[in-house]
Every structure is written in structure tokens, then in C-alpha cells.
Amino acid sequence: MPRICLYPKDVATLTGRSYDAAKRLLRRARQAAGKPQGALVTVQDFCAYTGLDTVEVSAALNRK
Template structure:
């Protein structure tokens, strides 16, 4: 089953940022999306914020999980 939620470890691997920087980025994405603290961030939310291609991010995320 393909993953649709991102965690700081995923963002760090995708962007090359540190784990702490990835947490800050996810916090910014969550605030921009209007989600409450602790809400899950989807690939779509992340890509809308960063401008990355959702299909590429999803492929990288799901390929890594195998």
C-alpha cells in the first residue's frame, strides 16, 4: 500500500536537510495548510508548499519503503 503521509525522517531524506530542519519545515507546512498541531501532513500538502512534483515525491517515498 502506498504511503501518503510524511514524517520528519522522510522529509530529511527527500530534501537533504537535517532532522530538526525537516521538523521545522513540516511545522510550516502544517500551519500553511491550516492544520492543528500534530496533524498528519500528506504528500499533497508538502508538495503544494514546496513546489515539488507530487508524483516524484510519492515515487521516492514508496520506493524507499520497499
């Protein structure tokens, strides 16, 4: 089953940022999507905020 939610470790791997910077980026993406604190951030939310391609991020996230 493909993953659709992102966690700080995923963002750190995708962007090459540190774990703490990835947490901040994920927090800003959550706020931009209008989600409450603690809500999960989807690939679509993250890509809309960062401008990254949804297909590429999904492929990188679901690669094994």
C-alpha cells in the same frame, strides 16, 4: 499500500536537510495547510507548500 503521510525523517531524506530542519519545514507545511498541531501532513500538503512534484515525491517515498 502506498504511504501518503510524511514524517520528519522522510522530509530529511527527500530534501537532504537535517532532522531538525526537516521538522521545521514539516511544521510550516502543516501551518500553511491550515491543519492543527499534531495533524498528519500528506504528500499533497507538503508539495503544495514546497513546490515539489507530487508524483516524484510519492515515487521516492514508496520506493523499496
